[in-house]
Structures are given as structure tokens and as C-alpha cells.
Amino acid sequence: MRATKACISLDAIRHNFATLRAQVGDARIMAVVKADAYGHGLVPVARALPQADIFAVASLEEAVELRQAGIDQRILMLEGFFHADELPEIFAQELEVVVHHDAQIEALEALDSGNIQVWLKLDTGMNRLGFRPSEAIEALKRLRACQAVREPVFCMSHFANADEPDEGFAGAQLQDFLDHVEESTPPSGCRWRSIANSAAILTQPDAHLELVRPGLALYGCSPLPGKTGTDHGLIPVMTLESKLFAIKPVNKGESVGYGRSWQAQEDTRVGLVAIGYGDGYPRHARSGTPVWVNGRRVPLAGRISMDMLAVDLGPDSNDRIGDRVVLWGPELPAETVAEHADTISYTLLCGVTRRVYFEYRSRETEAN
Numbered sequence: 001m002r003a004t005k006a007c008i009s010l011d012a013i014r015h016n017f018a019t020l021r022a023q024v025g026d027a028r029i030m031a032v033v034k035a036d037a038y039g040h041g042l043v044p045v046a047r048a049l050p051q052a053d054i055f056a057v058a059s060l061e062e063a064v065e066l067r068q069a070g071i072d073q074r075i076l077m078l079e080g081f082f083h084a085d086e087l088p089e090i091f092a093q094e095l096e097v098v099v100h101h102d103a104q105i106e107a108l109e110a111l112d113s114g115n116i117q118v119w120l121k122l123d124t125g126m127n128r129l130g131f132r133p134s135e136a137i138e139a140l141k142r143l144r145a146c147q148a149v150r151e152p153v154f155c156m157s158h159f160a161n162a163d164e165p166d167e168g169f170a171g172a173q174l175q176d177f178l179d180h181v182e183e184s185t186p187p188s189g190c191r192w193r194s195i196a197n198s199a200a201i202l203t204q205p206d207a208h209l210e211l212v213r214p215g216l217a218l219y220g221c222s223p224l225p226g227k228t229g230t231d232h233g234l235i236p237v238m239t240l241e242s243k244l245f246a247i248k249p250v251n252k253g254e255s256v257g258y259g260r261s262w263q264a265q266e267d268t269r270v271g272l273v274a275i276g277y278g279d280g281y282p283r284h285a286r287s288g289t290p291v292w293v294n295g296r297r298v299p300l301a302g303r304i305s306m307d308m309l310a311v312d313l314g315p316d317s318n319d320r321i322g323d324r325v326v327l328w329g330p331e332l333p334a335e336t337v338a339e340h341a342d343t344i345s346y347t348l349l350c351g352v353t354r355r356v357y358f359e360y361r362s363r364e365t366e367a368n
Contacts (some may be wrong), residue, residue, distance in 0.1 A: 001061035003243035004275045006352050008040050010048040012220055012235040017049055019233045020201060020214050020283070027208040030194065033066075034058035039080035039350040040219060040237055043069040044360050056213060060086050060095070067093050076119060079129070080104050087148075091116055098156065100129040105142050114148030119194075122157045122180060124173040130157065132219075154192040155181045162199035162207075163224050170200070174207050199223040200202035202232055221345040222335055228333040238349060239329030240281075240356070244293070244321055246272040247313065256310050257302030262287045269313045269329060270301055273325045278306040280352035281327060282341040289340035292326035294319055 011130035019188075021029060031052040032038075037045035046055055046066055054074035057063050059082075063075045080098040081090060084107035090097060096117040099105060108116070120140055123130030131139045144151050154211040157177045162170045177195050196207040202224065217220075220236035222228040229236055250256060250270045255263050264270075271293065277283040283304045290297040291311045301310040313319050334345040341348075 002274055002357075003241075003245070004243060004279055005359050006359040007239040007241065007359045007361060008044065008238050009235070009239070010044065010360060012237045013040075013045060013218060013338060015227075016218050016220055016234045016237070017051065017214075020212070020217060021051075022210045023205075024201060024212050025197075027196075028053040028192075028211045030054045030056050030076065030211055031212045032056040032078075032213055034062060034215075035350050038215065038219050038346065039352050042066065043071075043361070044326060046071050046073075048362070053211070054096075060089060063095050064089070064093060074117075076329075081107070084110070087111065087114070087116070091148075098129075099139075099143065100131065102139075104145075105139065108146045108148050109142065111146070111148035113171055116148055117150045117154070118143055119154045119156050122155060122177060124157045124176045124195075125169065126160045126173075128158070133176055134198055136180050152191060154194070156194040158343055159195065159197060159200055159207075162197060162203060164202075170204060170207075173204065190245035197223070199233050216346060219349060222351070228335045230333070236328070236330050236334065238334070238352075239331075240275075240327040240352060241329065242273050242275040242325050242327065243306075244271045244319060244323045244325060245274045247319065247321060255302070257305065259303055264301075264312070266315060268315045269317050269319075271298075271311050271313045271317075271319060271325075273309050273311060275309070275325075275327060276305045276307045278353065279356050280348075281309065281317050282337075282348065282351070284343075285337070285341040289337060290332060292329075292332040294323055297332065 029052055031049050033042055033055050035059050036042045054076055056076045056078050058078055063077055066075055076096040078098055079207045089201055098121050100121040101154050121130035122133050122136050141240050158174055159170050181193055192211050193209045194211040196212040198214045200207045201212050201214055220234045222229050248270055250264045250268055252264050252266050256270055275281050287300055289300040298311045298313055301312045326332050328337045334348050338345045338348055
């Protein structure tokens with residue numbers, strides 16, 4: 001059996017949830033599990049977090065998958081519904097929706113009955129989804145007049161650069177959100193406000209409000225430049241690992257891999273690892289990108305192939321075929337690998353393909 005696997009620590013995700021909970025005071029937590037829980041497995045992650053107040057997904061399909069798996073917590077569709085035909089299923093599954101443009105309000109207005117929880121999204125500077133703050137009062141008025149909409153309507157927005165707290169724009173976004181939500185909300189109105197993503201949880205306590213929305217931090221990675229999850233007391237949830245399946249001597253000046261982009265600077269030993277871009281390891285990772293082998297970091301040597309990659313083990317190495325290799329995980333932060341590959345940790349985690357075997361580990365499961 002091919003050795004490549006992604007080990008998912010459910011204990012780590014519970015630790016990260018508890019660590020974030022301790023930082024946000026009385027705020028509730030919406031665990032973001034869209035995109036197959038950032039590549040970690042939608043249902044296993046949700047089942048590991050019974051203490052989450054609400055889950056956030058990107059589509060009706062993801063929400064229904066959770067319901068079919070027996071998840072009975074609240075579920076919010078972050079992009080709302082894409083077509084009015086989805087509304088009966090949304091109502092039947094007791095899902096909540098984000099409303100961010102007029103066509104969605106029109107679809108809700110066309111319903112004679114229902115009881116759908118709605119979150120009105122304000123665009124405070126991301127210029128992606130949402131009503132401009134000046135439009136919020138009218139949008140809220142229309143939603144409250146809909147027979148299918150449950151009261152109260154909740155309000156949310158999204159930071160454009162909460163990972164750069166000193167820049168000032170995030171603070172302006174927060175103030176704009178608070179000013180307009182307060183202006184548009186009667187005493188009996190919206191009591192759940194949400195704007196804080198992972199970065200804002202870590203950098204802007206004033207933005208925690210009634211509910212926070214951790215995504216990347218929940219999986220043990222830092223959303224802040226130059227930081228890793230361990231800097232915030234978080235534990236990487238995914239360990240992507242494989243094994244050495246061949247070792248060969250390479251002489252000084254000889255090349256390895258397609259394009260001959262890497263040449264040995266001395267006589268050395270090169271290890272071949274059973275993982276490649278067909279498994280989701282980034283093809284554009286540069287030579288020199290660190291890989292963990294036997295307690296040390298060794299450099300990537302040459303281009304990534306579909307099924308394998310090469311590392312320079314060094315001339316005096318004692319590594320053997322079958323030795324464990326970690327591509328990212330507690331031994332080697334995904335943030336570090338992402339920096340060398342000119343990408344971000346989000347893409348690494350979400351990019352692991354399904355030909356990789358996923359192994360879920362939990363002390364709770366082992367105890368049973």
C-alpha cells in the first residue's frame with residue numbers, strides 16, 4: 001500500500017477550539033467547515049465539535065451532507081442560496097442563510113410562508129458580497145416584512161485585511177459596521193453581530209461581538225504573516241506524510257528531475273518520497289523547500305513530479321528506505337512550506353487530493 005496519508009488529529013481540533021474559546025470571552029463560535037473543512041473532512045470535523053454553536057458552509061450540498069450525517073447544530077450557508085429553488089430544502093433542513101443582494105430578498109418576498117433564519121451581510125470595504133451600509137436599513141426593512149423570514153434578522157460583515165491590524169482599515173471597517181448595525185437595529189432586532197474571522201479573533205478583541213467565525217485557526221494554522229499556529233497556542237490538525245521509497249547516490253554536478261533545474265553541489269544522497277502534485281503537494285514548490293526526515297529538515301531537490309518528489313539527504317545521511325517523511329504538520333508548519341512555495345497555507349490544506357488516504361485519530365475514539 002502506498003505510504004502517503006493525511007493524519008487528522010481530532011484532539012488537535014478540539015484543543016484549537018478550546019484555545020480560541022478562551023480568547024473570545026462570552027462570544028459564541030461559528031466553526032467554519034466549508035470546503036470539506038478546509039480539506040480535513042467535513043463530517044469528521046463537525047462530529048468532533050459538538051460544542052460549536054453553529055457551523056458555516058458554502059453551499060446547500062455541504063449543509064445537507066452535515067444533516068444527513070446527523071449533525072443537528074445550527075448551520076449557516078455563507079453565500080446564501082444561489083437560486084430560489086433551494087429555499088424549500090433550506091426550510092426543510094432548518095438551515096440559515098446569508099442574504100447579500102436584492103435578488104435573494106426578492107425570492108424570499110415571493111414566499112407565502114416559512115421560518116428561515118436570515119443573516120444580512122453588509123459590505124464595509126471588502127467589495128465582494130453584501131449591501132453597502134447605506135443600503136442596510138432598507139434591506140433590513142424588506143427582510144422583516146417577509147413572511148418567510150424569522151425574527152430577528154442577524155447582521156454580519158467581513159474584514160478585508162484583519163491580518164494587518166496596524167494598517168487601520170480593519171478598524172474603520174469595524175466602526176462602519178457597528179455604526180450602521182446600531183442605526184438599523186431596533187431594541188428587538190439583531191442581537192447577533194459577526195465580523196471577526198480568524199485573524200480578527202487574534203488581533204482585534206473589539207471585533208469579537210456576539211459571535212466569531214474561526215476558519216484557518218481552527219485547523220492549527222496562523223492567518224497572520226510571519227506567524228505559525230504554535231505562536232498562538234494552536235496545534236496543526238493535519239499531518240501530511242509519506243515515506244522514502246528509494247535512495248540513490250548523486251554525484252556533484254548531476255541533476256535530478258524534469259528540466260534539470262537542480263544540480264548537486266557535492267556528492268550526495270537523494271531520497272525519493274512517495275508524494276507528488278497528484279496528491280496535492282504544490283508543483284511550484286521551489287528547490288530548497290524544507291521537508292522533514294528523521295528529525296531534521298532537508299531541502300527539496302528539483303521539480304515535483306505527479307507521484308514523487310526528491311530531497312537532498314546529504315552525503316553523510318543514514319536514512320533508509322521506509323523512513324517516515326513529513327511534508328507538513330506539527331514537525332513542519334504548513335505556513336513554512338507555503339512561504340517557500342509562494343502560496344498560502346489555505347491552499348495547501350484544501351489541495352490534498354482524495355487519492356491520499358485520510359486517517360482520523362482521537363484519544364476519545366481509542367478509549368472507546
